[in-house]
Amino acid sequence: MRTALRTAVATALLTGLAITPAITATSAFAADGPAATAESAGTLVRTETLGDGTVVKIYKLGPTSYRADSFARGGSTGSVYANGRPGAANDNGRFLVLFEDGRLLWWAGNNAYGVQLGLYRLADGTVLEVGKNPRDGRYGLQLVENGKGRGFTYTHDPVRTVWTYGKAVVVLGAGGGEFAAYVPGAAKQSAPVYVGPPTTPEGSTPPPAEIISGPTLTSICTTTEDIRSSYGTTRYVTLTNDSTQGPTAALKDAKGRTVAKVDRAHPLDTVNGLRIERGDTLTPRFGQRTQGGDTPYRWNDFPKVPKGCKQPAPAKPTPAPTHSATPAPTTGTGAGTGTGTGTGTGTGTGTQGGQTSVVPQGGVAAGAEFGSVEQANDTALLASGAGAAVVVAGLGFGVLRRRAGTRG
Template sequence: MRTALRTALAAALVAGVAATPVLAAGSAFAAGTAPAPTATATTAPAAPAEAVAPEKAPEKPAAAATTAPAPAATAPSAPAPDADVLLRTVKLGGGLTAKVYDKGTQHRYFTATVLRGSEVLGELKAGGGYAKSDTGVFSGYAVTLDAEGGVTAVEAGPEHATPVRTEKLIGGRTAKIYKLKDRNHIAELFLDGRKVDELHAAGRSVAAWDVSTEYFVLNPDGTTYNWVGTTAPFKHGFYRLVDGTVLEVRFDGSTTGLQSVDPATGKGSGFTYPSGHGRKVLFYGKAVVVLETTGHFAAYVPGAARQSAPQPYNMETGKVDHCLPQSIAYAIGAGTQAQLTMTTKGPQAKIVTAGDDKVIGVLDRAHPSLPASAGIVARIDGAFTATPSLYTKVEGGEAKGSSTPFPRLPKGCSVEGVAPAGQAQGGGSDGTGAQGGQTSVVPRGGVAAGAESGAGEGSGTLLAVGAGAASLAAAGLGFTVLRRRTAAARA
């Protein structure tokens, strides 16, 4: 057998066939597996398999290629149309920073969130439907955002400014005006020697609103306006000012905007919205308008012969409805406030807790007095006359109460259900339906020119109270201007 194997190897070498498969075949044969010829026939083609292996090598990279695009699936997608896009973070003075966002809405505008560390102090808005610039005061710095998304800040404290003058305001407050730089003035407001407010007019006019419905506007150049009343009721629609200017109030789903309208064509100038951090001062011709975040607005026309609240205006008829409810509010003591409203259907008085407007009771012709359980005395005298009054007493014992007349309707408006002459109810009314004219605003100081002084009636000044006045406006009721209180009636 060995001789036969040697003979086979020699023959294979002569023929040029590799000896390894033959040896493997011989080993297999020796192990008792398949015969060598069969093994040789099946393994001979295996040699080219090594050549095929390199072709399979790319399979791993190919597999990797199919998974490579996976990171693209997690990459940020394009921002939604209404999404905020952070443009930059700006370091300001005093340790403040501002994050500026681009609002990708149809009417593009910018917002700036002002922070001190991680604490959010407020937000500014400019461009689009908002003003060309928006300024807020944060930690002693006046921060301004413009319509292009630019942010600037300047020190805003009076200690950095130059005193200019001191003004005495209508409601008893004092305003100290300072100049920080050109078109950047400051006003500190004091009442009985106590500081109650601070305004910063850095590139735009700003306004303060007192609890007496008194408005004070400070302009960037240091000039001011000061008036009382003339606030429109909060109701969507058109209003006309005393100089003929027509304004439109509209709610857009998130806030209330204001625009001027040409009464001849109905074309508007474009809505402006109050900024998120407070009221906004707007100018329409000569009219100075203060727009609140609640949608209420007050108007003053410098030099006008008379002043009054904006009146509802019918664009189709071109007429004004003058007989709006007239309202005032005042403190009656013991943390309580009275809100008096005169309408064409008679008087209404709401007694609330001052500050939070929690209603204690509502009085009208059907319910002219509070029940004894209320703990205070309040009743409408002369409810069916043209000159009703509210009597209140909040202290017990020998303390005296007082009476305050309801505001009168504008001239030419009558009260329904007025008792005939000789049948007047309380308050000394003559029971007639005659109505006096609306008392005019009494501007002081630099805004007194051309203003008409209201006729005084007795002594003492009656001023409305802020929180209650806002509530009355929210109920769709107008405000009267500065009025005079008659002598208090004694209980």
């Protein structure tokens, strides 16, 4: 229902606006301040008139949530919503962008038609690459500097998504049908211009994931960093590099809950496509992918620890139980009675052989016959049917991919 609403909004917004090169950019909260009128759907904070006479009323719905209602020729022409991030509408090449702080930006034109994968240059010289998510077909962008991509971010809205690169505001359709840009304050404006093929040809190693925040020093020799997850914008990965404990990568959902984790002792998670290499060094790296087989990993270096921190010691495997090869001696007392011309009794001691005692060591519980808890779990899986375990793991991976593709 929400998708249908946004589609209707996109086609209805700004209907009837005259085609004009006039461009209007406004700042949040006009000088007259918030209006006193409050409606159930929000508080009216200001009213603006665009260059062609269209009237736009901006309502505040929450701290980072706004709605812009447009009116032309005395009737409503639609609404745009910004909830935590910008929203946009396109009416035949006329774009209206509403930001999460209430700012409004409107322009006509600057739309690149026939969008193809590859490099584009904006009016201010910014170079962006248009890419396509191989899992669900959504289009995305990455900033390219000195010939190197900074990591793709794909459209999160089912219709179109707004990004800001420096001063440039960019609108990209989820299916690549529109790609427009505007640089507020710049004397020169133009549509994005195609300048070359993709930086990452199909089948080659994908670029590193985009860094969201960090690196941050959390202790003397521990550094953390958050990067984008390959499963979409609703998930991210926290990379932690500790000079003593080694590297850890935690896949988290939108609420910050850990979904999966790899570390120096357990560097591979094939179900979630997570991998750590060089875990016993000060320069480990993290790989992630959403499909198995020959699909290449996207690699990111872990954040560096400060100079002077010691090299991490190699991870020590859990010791296996020790089996004693020497039989434990057992003593016993025997008695015999004989009948004859006389009676007598005798005692004797002997050694009872043929037994071997098992002596668990380390952290293994008494009576256990597994080298570690991990081995115990594996044995239990085998006992209950290894085939079932494989099927469950495969289903979990498939569901995770589809869920990420739908939500991200």
